[in-house]
Amino acid sequence: MSGHESEPRRPDLTIVSEETPPPSEANDALVIGSAIIAALAGVGFAVALALGTSLAVYGSALAIGLLALGFGVRRYFSDLFPDIEAVEPRHPEPDASEEAVSAIEPLERRSLLRNALIGAGGILGLGIVGSTVPSLGPAPGDTLTRTAWRRGTRLVTTDGEPIRADNVASGGVATVWPEGAIDNEISAVILVRVGDVGFAPPTNLDWVVNGELVAYSKVCTHAGCPVGLFREQDNALFCPCHQSTFDAVRGAIPTFGPTARALPQLPLGTNAEGFLIALGDFKELVGPAYG
Amino acid sequence: MTPLFAKLFDQLDERLHVRGDARKAANKVFPSNWSFLLGEVALFSLVILVLTGTFLTFFYSPNVEAVTYTGTNPVFAGRSLPAAFESIVRLSSDINGGLLFRRLHRGASHLFIATIVLHMLRILLTGAFRKPREINYFVGIGLLTLAFGAGFTGYSLPYDSLAGTGIRIAYTELLSLPLIGDRIAFWIFGGAFPTGDVIPRFFVLHVMILPAALIGTVGLHLFIIYRQKHTQFPRLGVDGHRLVLGKPLWPLQFAESATLFLWTAGLLAAAAVLIPWSDVTLLGPYVPGEVGNNAQPDWFLFWLEGALRIFPPIEFGVPGGMIISGPFVAGVVLPGLIFAFLGIYPFIEKRRYKLEGEWHVLQNPLEIPLRAGVMLGVFSALLILSAAATNDILSRMLGIPIEVITWIARVAVIVVPVVLGLGIARYARRRLDRKGRDVPTSEVEEQQRYIAA
Amino acid sequence: MRTLSPPMWRTLLGWLVVVASGIGVALWWAPGDVSAQVQPGDQIGDVALGSQLYAQACAQCHASDGSGATVPGTDRMAPPLSGQADVTAAYVDLVMRTGRMPPAANPFDNQPRVVVYDEAQRLAIVAYLVNEFGITNNLSEVTQLPEGNAGSGQNVYATNCAACHGSTGSGGVAGGGAWTPTVTNYEPATIAEAIRVGPFQMPAFGTDQITDQEVADVGAFLEEVSSESGTPLGLIELNPVFASGFVALLALATILSLFWISSKPTWFPDPEADGDDDRSVPPSASVTPIDPSDQS
Secondary structure: OHHHOOOOOOOOOEEEEEEOOOOOHHHHHHHHHHHHHHHHHHHHHHHHHHOOOOHHHHHHHHHHHHHHHHHHHHHHHHHHOOEEEEEEEOOOOOOOOOOOOOOOOOOOOOHHHHHHHHHHHHHHHHHHHHHHHHHHOOOOOOOOOOOOOOEEEEEEOOOOOEOEHHHOOOOEEEEEEEOOOOOOHHHOEEEEEOOOOOOOOOOOHHHOEOOOEEEEEOEOOOOOOEOOEEEOOOOEEEOOOOOOEEEOOOOOEEEEOOOOOOOOEOOEEEOOOOEEEEEOOOOOOOOOOOO | OOHHHHHHHHHHHHHHOOHHHHHHHHOOEEOOOHHHHHHHHHHHHHHHHHHHHHHHHOOOOOOOOEEEOOOOOOOOOOOEEEHHHHHHHHHHHOOOOHHHHHHHHHHHHHHHHHHHHHHHHHHHHHOOOOOOOHHHHHHHHHHHHHHHHHHHHHHHOOOEHHHHHHHHHHHHHHHOOOOOHHHHHHHHHOOOOOOOOHHHHHHHHHHHHHHHHHHHHHHHHHHHHHHHOOOEOOEOOEOOOOEEEEEEHHHHHHHHHHHHHHHHHHHHHHHHHHOOOOOOHHHOEOOOOOOOOOOOOOHHHHHHHHHHHHOOOOEEEEOOOEEEEHHHHHHHHHHHHHHHHHHHHHHHHHHHOOOOOOOOEOOOHHHOHHHHHHHHHHHHHHHHHHHHOOHHHHHHHHOOOHHHHHHHHHHHHHHHHHHHHHHHHHHHHHHHHHOOOOOOOOHHHHHHHHHHO | OOOOOOOHHHHHHHHHHHHHHOOOOHHHHOOOOOOOOOOOHHHOOOHHHHHHHHHHHHHHHHOOOOOOOEOOOOOOEOOOOOOOOOOOHHHHHHHHHOOOOOOOOOOOOOOOOOOOOOHHHHHHHHHHHHHHHOOOOOHHHHHOOOOOOHHHHHHHHHHHOHHHHOOOOOOEEEEOOEEEOOOOOOOHHHHHHHHHHOOOOOOOOOOOOOOHHHHHHHHHHHHHHHHOOOOOOOOOOOOHHHHHHHHHHHHHHHHHHHHHHHOOOOOOOOOOOOOOOOOEEOOOOOOOOOOHHHOO
């Protein structure tokens, strides 16, 4: 390095302060000590990992090895070189000349030619992008406005079992799906059997079974989280994500939180065998609003 | 330099003629301050992210087809799981060292974004964005955005129940864009949520596009700072606008950086031992229609999550078929405004104080009342929004109903930033008046004042 | 909200009829749905001890006849225990198992409690309530479970329980001033009682919805969660909020390292130095401010 040269010692480094570390055996001991610890930790890491010990063991070995090595590197460098503060000018070179970047000047031609090429390039690029991007996904069509519920579709549990009105305990809830479309996210429904409190508007009473079973979309009208929490004592449906709260005996209108819309009520009925069925699709938009 | 290294360098120099440039680089002076190393920690975190991420890529399967897990984890043995989640369980329970790499990767991602944010705070408070550094400031904002993208896609890939919920909310945000939201959401997700395409696509983004963009942008960031030289804090007797005072790159700055890299890795390893940040297996795989209580994104998105939670219930139609919803305002407009604010703030300040010329010496934010007020206002608002994202945990810990906490946050997010911002701006103005000063509009003006003092 | 049950005197009357008839087996055939399944309480525990404990700890609020009374210091009623269809042996067993009852102070504060009674005392009170108030003895029906499987339990838990109690059972918020309790560290029997009776704000789940096998599986899953070894700090799975606290600690540790790394290195004193320990070399440049008027 520059330190071994004769005068001028460092022609291209303007030093403002320089301190030389005294030779120190204590420092040598620190460097050697950390090197030994780091090496042992490296061996320990390899062995502990190979033996399949716990992460706490080999992870600690890795941490100790890295920290010890870092400590050793700092001690090594601080003893090997003088501590130097130097300055350099912020703007060493004179400002760039006013000349053009290229030495070759263009000849006089109509600017139309250049503009035509730029325009054509833009159109070509837009064409390529504009035709490629739409093939990334299908057109939404009616997928956002229609769910898998149809007239007569049976309600089934996550296991695919059709359910009857008395399968849900009083004051109980169940997550149900349209038969044949389990895990179709937008069709998730929460079935609530409230106690004998009676429903109030805007609940559609035609879609209440036995005067106590009601079904709402489980997709929150705020951000689309599943509204999975039911508070039995005040018949509230509560979204654990953003705390939108809905009144299950008043048409699931929002009573708190960031959502502005009620959960759509599923037209609910029973078929001849006593299984719960849908009487049709939801009549309102399911889930969050979209453009 | 050791003889061997010198010999190798001679061989290289004979062929490439790099001695002059290398010497220039070795003697380049770097101002020294602990806060100048925050960006370096971010850089080293990125290196560790790439290294650990490469290991994880060998085992991760980017799809959601059901496969049967045959490993040793007692909760999942013999169960049919989405392949992505299954590979995470395998990595965590069956592959030797897999969990260590997962925790290192996750910890490094937290440290990466945390140090980027702290670094940016230092830039904003001290005015390091001023001419000639506007370009690098924008590059930095780009890096922050890319880091958020990498963080969110990484959070999503395990396809655990939190990840699936996060993806669902991201889908809602895309849908909420007026007029074109449904199209854009379907283009990005390949159809209606949850498609089988979202995980493979996020995977490509997370392991290819975003890392490539990050590495390229970091390179540009470093090139520009090398070219423009670092700012420095004011020091008595040093004309920082014309001189750079600091440590030569070799050996002193290099020694700092080498130590720092090893310590960053060491601290992350220690954190991996103690903190199970990436242990998502007990959450179970994502199941449509189900979510766990206490669902949050990672901390760097708390401000958006908090905005979603406390935004009032507003949703209205606009003539022309548009619907403006709460998630649109809180999750799209708000971050748009925040990033727009970051982008234009340097120009607001320049215009307000008629600033001119270049500026290389860092300032105390109290010297510029506008900056002190605006920064405290904006960042206190972001902190309150972030706290609002923890309203469920706070409610439980404090025993206060969540509705009360939400209302407190709704009021506080408006009142506190205004009060704090105006208060500190007023204090800064009085402080300047007391010292008989005004905001210096150019370095020349500041220099003259300095000489007079 | 709940079905109003027949007033207490009807139950007492039923008991009178039963006793007067002098037919032991009539216990099994007594009229009325409440007493239909009643078994003698002394099959559960020590009725005499239960009577004593009830008088000490319960009667003040629930009344010595179980009809409920105003809780001292509040204006709210303690719920009646007798004649309630949903107050079953499993319910009263659950509230004592979890420490919900008897409360140390305000019973309505919705805060975690300490468990007061051991198993013998608890069962004694249940036995007393079954004998004295004729509450339904469904204890063995609810708590006798098959062997559980943690794997399918996770599935059942995620579908039915996680929305309220969190994906790993750490509890959460239910809104309206209600919180859901932590459900790890309970025996499967306790979990089973909670699922079946649906205490307080919690909905009940019948066997049509969650079978006994599935209840056992959920119990096994929660036992698996609480038996996870965790990190040396005892942490298992971290909610992002707690993770954010650790991110702050990591950032703090990093900043402290930065202070150290950017500081001037400590040098050890030179043993051969002659007292003048100034190691500095004269500077080769002046860095006094440049007069701006010199600049073009």
